[in-house]
Amino acid sequence: MVEFWDSYALPTIIIVAKILAIVLPLLVLMAYLTLYERKVMAAMQLRKGPNVVGFYGLLQPFADGAKLFFKETVIPSGANKILFLVAPMITFLLSLIAWAVIPFDEGMVLSDINVGVLYLFAISSLGVYGIIVAGWASNSRYPFLGALRSAAQMVSYEVSIGFVIISVLLCVGSLNLSDVVMAQKSDLGMFSWYFVPLFPMFIIFFISILAETNRHPFDLPEAEAELVAGYQTEYSAMAFALFFLGEYVNMILMSAICVILFLGGWLPPADIAPFNWIPGIIWFGIKIAILLFVFIWVRATLPRYRYDQLMRLGWKVFLPLSLFWVVATAGFLVAFDMVPA
Amino acid sequence: MIIATLAFYLFAALTVASAFMVIASKNPVHSVLFLILAFFNSSALFVLLGAEFIAMILIVVYVGAVAVLFLFVVMMLDINFAELRQGFLQYLPIGALIGIILMIELILVVGGWHLSPDALKVIAAPVSEAAHLTNTEQLGGLLYTKYVYLFQIAGMILLVAMIGAIVLTHRQRPGVKKQVIADQVYRRPEDSMVVRKVEPGQGV
Numbered sequence A: 001m002v003e004f005w006d007s008y009a010l011p012t013i014i015i016v017a018k019i020l021a022i023v024l025p026l027l028v029l030m031a032y033l034t035l036y037e038r039k040v041m042a043a044m045q046l047r048k049g050p051n052v053v054g055f056y057g058l059l060q061p062f063a064d065g066a067k068l069f070f071k072e073t074v075i076p077s078g079a080n081k082i083l084f085l086v087a088p089m090i091t092f093l094l095s096l097i098a099w100a101v102i103p104f105d106e107g108m109v110l111s112d113i114n115v116g117v118l119y120l121f122a123i124s125s126l127g128v129y130g131i132i133v134a135g136w137a138s139n140s141r142y143p144f145l146g147a148l149r150s151a152a153q154m155v156s157y158e159v160s161i162g163f164v165i166i167s168v169l170l171c172v173g174s175l176n177l178s179d180v181v182m183a184q185k186s187d188l189g190m191f192s193w194y195f196v197p198l199f200p201m202f203i204i205f206f207i208s209i210l211a212e213t214n215r216h217p218f219d220l221p222e223a224e225a226e227l228v229a230g231y232q233t234e235y236s237a238m239a240f241a242l243f244f245l246g247e248y249v250n251m252i253l254m255s256a257i258c259v260i261l262f263l264g265g266w267l268p269p270a271d272i273a274p275f276n277w278i279p280g281i282i283w284f285g286i287k288i289a290i291l292l293f294v295f296i297w298v299r300a301t302l303p304r305y306r307y308d309q310l311m312r313l314g315w316k317v318f319l320p321l322s323l324f325w326v327v328a329t330a331g332f333l334v335a336f337d338m339v340p341a
Numbered sequence B: 001m002i003i004a005t006l007a008f009y010l011f012a013a014l015t016v017a018s019a020f021m022v023i024a025s026k027n028p029v030h031s032v033l034f035l036i037l038a039f040f041n042s043s044a045l046f047v048l049l050g051a052e053f054i055a056m057i058l059i060v061v062y063v064g065a066v067a068v069l070f071l072f073v074v075m076m077l078d079i080n081f082a083e084l085r086q087g088f089l090q091y092l093p094i095g096a097l098i099g100i101i102l103m104i105e106l107i108l109v110v111g112g113w114h115l116s117p118d119a120l121k122v123i124a125a126p127v128s129e130a131a132h133l134t135n136t137e138q139l140g141g142l143l144y145t146k147y148v149y150l151f152q153i154a155g156m157i158l159l160v161a162m163i164g165a166i167v168l169t170h171r172q173r174p175g176v177k178k179q180v181i182a183d184q185v186y187r188r189p190e191d192s193m194v195v196r197k198v199e200p201g202q203g204v
Helices: A002-044 A060-069 A081-101 A116-137 A141-172 A177-182 A199-212 A237-262 A273-277 A280-301 A307-335 B002-024 B028-049 B052-076 B081-086 B088-111 B117-124 B135-146 B148-169 B181-186
Strands: none
Touching: A002 A060, A002 A081, A002 A237, A002 A280, A060 A237, A081 A116, A081 A237, A116 A141, A116 A177, A116 A237, A116 B028, A116 B052, A141 A177, A141 A199, A141 A237, A141 A307, A141 B052, A177 A237, A199 A237, A199 A280, A199 A307, A237 A280, B002 B028, B028 B052, B052 B135, B135 B148
């Protein structure tokens, strides 16, 4: 009994507690991300945004959540019922399981696996299934068109994301995410983070994650002017809420990956007195918040891309450029004998 | 240890069950989704073996790319499911024959399998010097040194196949207007705009 407790029950309880410690704050953060988005958008459009529910509108996300929770889930009679309900669960689940390998601070990670970067790449490449299954299971025209668009879009941009990740990995010499962050640590502070030497890749990566999360200006799968609401058209209540949750958690996740690869993860901008008093997880959060601000800024500023322009950008601009940059990075590292051991 | 064993039987059973459902389910879209489940479970089996790199690549390549295209094609096809089932009994003997031949071949190959002396030595050695290297480093070291030519040839074959597919399916359609971004960027206001001062009551 003691052996069972020590070797099976206790580790399970600890892991479950850790998972809850990641997931619960994440969901609260996601709720406040919607408020953040509405407030920032409002400020950019000279409006006030939500300001009625709670002080300064702070309870608005919970009011919205409660409203969605008490609505009726309508399943269309022509839909494939099981897949129709499984699709939002896939989206939501995939956006959460990727957080298992994200290092929030030195040693503060649920599972410090050797192939962390590949794991994240694998999980993000699965995101398309939630959408494509939803589009097909709805058995309706607009969702299906939205799903097809999104499948093509996500597959296209994954290719250049892969090349960008390779060029970062060439500089790091490890697939472990903590190693990626530690490789960016030096006396130069924020100038040794990879967004400085790999600046074009940083820009390509950021634009690609906009496309990967179906955010503006690449939100073609749910372009309301053409496709009503795309793959979400037939969804209501909690099924819709799961899509919504998944999409916003994915935004935070992609920003976190970008921070880890290019902005030095939990490292402070300079390793001197006032900066290194602040714990690493706070720096990590600040950097993610800055990237999320850019997500919203882009949404408030840019018009939507046309579909052929989106494909052209992915295949004819980003793919050759990132492929060239991989070769250039490898050549530079070999020529100057800087290949990490 | 018991957890690893239980996990192995769980994943192995799920792999076999979902592989069976791939051929048994009536709807082709369900088949592809079961295929994805089979990929997932075999990737979990790789993780149990300690081959984490191959496990991740299996998901990235097969589930993330190949199966998406499968799903894409299967969803677009307008298949009459009842018609698809009609010739089932008619073709059953041929299918069964092919299955039995494949199984005999597999038994012959696996039954006559001998490990190479090199591999036996590696297994027998208590701690090899490569033990501290990760999966990725070991695979990379082998692929890019010992098997570099085979690796390059495989890449070339894939490239030729890709270009071949594009050449076969690409059609040049006349009269299609395409956006030329460079022309748009180089266009100046002077080329297309004239500012005129218009006197009231006279028109241009």
